[in-house]
Amino acid sequence: MSPPGHPKGEYRSAQHEGTPVSVVLETRGLVKRFGGLAATHDVSLAIETGARHALIGPNGAGKTTLINLLTGVLAPSAGTISLDGQDITRLAPHQRVRRGLVRTFQINQLWGELTPLQSLALTVSAQRGASARWWQPLGRDAGVADACEALLKQFRLDDVMDRKVALLAYGKRRLLEIATALACKPRVLLLDEPVAGVPEGERQEIFDTINALPADVSILLIEHDMDLVFNFARRVSVLVNGALFADGDVQAISNDPRVKAVYLGQGEAGHA
Amino acid sequence: MTVRESLAAASAWRWWEFVLGGLALASCLFAGEHALLLNEIAILALFAMSLDLVLGYAGVVSLGHAAFFGFGAYTAALFAKHVMPDPLVGLVVAIAAAALLGAVSSVLILRGSDLTRLMVTLGVASVLYELANKLDGLTGGTDGLQGVVMGPLLGRFEFDLYGRTAYAYSLAVLVLALLLARRVVHSPFGVSLKALRDNRLRATSIGLSVHARLAAVYTLAAALAGAAGALLAQTSGFASLDVLDFHRSADVLLVLVIGGTGYLYGGIFGAIAFKLLHDLVSAWTPQYWTFWLGLFLVVLMLVGRDRLVRPWTWHRRRA
Numbered sequence: 136m137s138p139p140g141h142p143k144g145e146y147r148s149a150q151h152e153g154t155p156v157s158v159v160l161e162t163r164g165l166v167k168r169f170g171g172l173a174a175t176h177d178v179s180l181a182i183e184t185g186a187r188h189a190l191i192g193p194n195g196a197g198k199t200t201l202i203n204l205l206t207g208v209l210a211p212s213a214g215t216i217s218l219d220g221q222d223i224t225r226l227a228p229h230q231r232v233r234r235g236l237v238r239t240f241q242i243n244q245l246w247g248e249l250t251p252l253q254s255l256a257l258t259v260s261a262q263r264g265a266s267a268r269w270w271q272p273l274g275r276d277a278g279v280a281d282a283c284e285a286l287l288k289q290f291r292l293d294d295v296m297d298r299k300v301a302l303l304a305y306g307k308r309r310l311l312e313i314a315t316a317l318a319c320k321p322r323v324l325l326l327d328e329p330v331a332g333v334p335e336g337e338r339q340e341i342f343d344t345i346n347a348l349p350a351d352v353s354i355l356l357i358e359h360d361m362d363l364v365f366n367f368a369r370r371v372s373v374l375v376n377g378a379l380f381a382d383g384d385v386q387a388i389s390n391d392p393r394v395k396a397v398y399l400g401q402g403e404a405g406h407a
Numbered sequence: 408m409t410v411r412e413s414l415a416a417a418s419a420w421r422w423w424e425f426v427l428g429g430l431a432l433a434s435c436l437f438a439g440e441h442a443l444l445l446n447e448i449a450i451l452a453l454f455a456m457s458l459d460l461v462l463g464y465a466g467v468v469s470l471g472h473a474a475f476f477g478f479g480a481y482t483a484a485l486f487a488k489h490v491m492p493d494p495l496v497g498l499v500v501a502i503a504a505a506a507l508l509g510a511v512s513s514v515l516i517l518r519g520s521d522l523t524r525l526m527v528t529l530g531v532a533s534v535l536y537e538l539a540n541k542l543d544g545l546t547g548g549t550d551g552l553q554g555v556v557m558g559p560l561l562g563r564f565e566f567d568l569y570g571r572t573a574y575a576y577s578l579a580v581l582v583l584a585l586l587l588a589r590r591v592v593h594s595p596f597g598v599s600l601k602a603l604r605d606n607r608l609r610a611t612s613i614g615l616s617v618h619a620r621l622a623a624v625y626t627l628a629a630a631l632a633g634a635a636g637a638l639l640a641q642t643s644g645f646a647s648l649d650v651l652d653f654h655r656s657a658d659v660l661l662v663l664v665i666g667g668t669g670y671l672y673g674g675i676f677g678a679i680a681f682k683l684l685h686d687l688v689s690a691w692t693p694q695y696w697t698f699w700l701g702l703f704l705v706v707l708m709l710v711g712r713d714r715l716v717r718p719w720t721w722h723r724r725r726a
Contacts, residue, residue: 206612227616228611228612229611229612229614229615229616229617230614232611232612232613232614233614237612238612240608240612244606244608244609244612245606245609246601246602246605246606246609247605247606248601248605249598249601249602249605252410252413252414253417253598254602256414256595256598257595257598257599257602257613258613260595261595261599261613261614261615262613262614265595266595266596266599266615267595267596267599267620267623268594268595268596269590269591269594269595269596269597270590270594271594272414272415272417272418272593272594273414273417273418273593273594273595273597273598274410274411274414274415274417275414275415280410280411280414283410283414284409284410287410293410296410296413297408297413315609315613316612318613319613319614
């Protein structure tokens, strides 16, 4: 556990051996085989409380498989996953969400037929355990309405809150994707390529939004965009061929010649 | 509009809902000789509304919704014959029985594609049909369940030959069911049904259990379909294999297609259109009603409901 007075989000001391750290999400010896192919090979990863952690790796490195294992879409062939020290390896995806392990998707997964307001009101209701209520209208609860208002403002979606999501601009939908995840009050947030497909002009808004996420939310960012990775992350893990190839703070990783060779060497090194 | 106003607006009453309520009340007072037809419409509307909850909201297709209708009908008829003739108690028993059947069979519709669901629901209804046929000692088999005598409604109102009591009874149940369903579809639970129809992955990703919700709405729909079946058995004093027949499942789907899904009133408008069409065309050409129904469906599908009910737009060019 963190010592008293330990500032939130400050974890660099954890780099030193023997210093107790607060790990919120941890995998041990995680393996996923598809037939003979090991898409995830013995991955032991620790996400610390308040982390700004990035997971990078070339195409086919197994990033998506790892996310699917973490969120429960896939069951691992071996190994364990724990959240706040509790084993969640066998929990269903929706049960993990209720415990605070939330993700966004590389390709927007939204309710096209609902409005942003309805989407957020439903999500906030679910987070408060009120989504099964059938006897009162959605958003009748004052707390839900207030939370929606705050989220809409924070993500600059208040001007389009009553439009059908399917009709929104791509950048707005991207923001709603992140807003929906945040409405789940995550302990750990997995951001899967948040700027994928976003036009150049709308990227900054997403960057700003991600940088402004609450400090007590631990974030694992899966990203190809090196600008975002090196601006945002304090710690980087590199995945190659399903295995953890390197793991360290952002400076060390960006200067690691092996990492440059396998990953940054592929036309991205200039950003480092 | 503020967030609160917008959230409240979703479940606010619309003007045409009051008009519809007024018309329902008037139809009850001035039913006269049409009470029997109106009774059939009310029952079909309730049945279609129950299907709309699963199809229009949760997006689960079914070709066997008659299973619950028929189960409710037989339960109500058997209850009246063997236990007690009070219609309200019988209605409650039938609803409970149909809900139980819905809860049990809901496990069959949780997985698979639309085609899987169509076949599974069709299968369940067929199984019940054959069971009712085979257990003729209980159900009367192909002869139907004879000798069902209903007691007076609320101990006062006898079911008359003209169907006036019957219509008032069915209409009252329909209105109560509509009020319940209306409350449900605007609630967080109701919106979550739309959400899981729209994108299951997203619904799971905010922590909703898709299976639990599908099972819940399927059970509710089964209960309402059972109520519709019970109304038919009680107001006609009869239950036959016809209540479980495939054509009932198909008809109710047609009714929803005609009236539109996902706004709760489609079943009511569809039932009115379907029954009136049936009544008018049958009076004119009794043997060939199916031909005209078929033609109507083809036109409806190709032209689209929105355009068909707005004749003044027919000659306008599409933008």
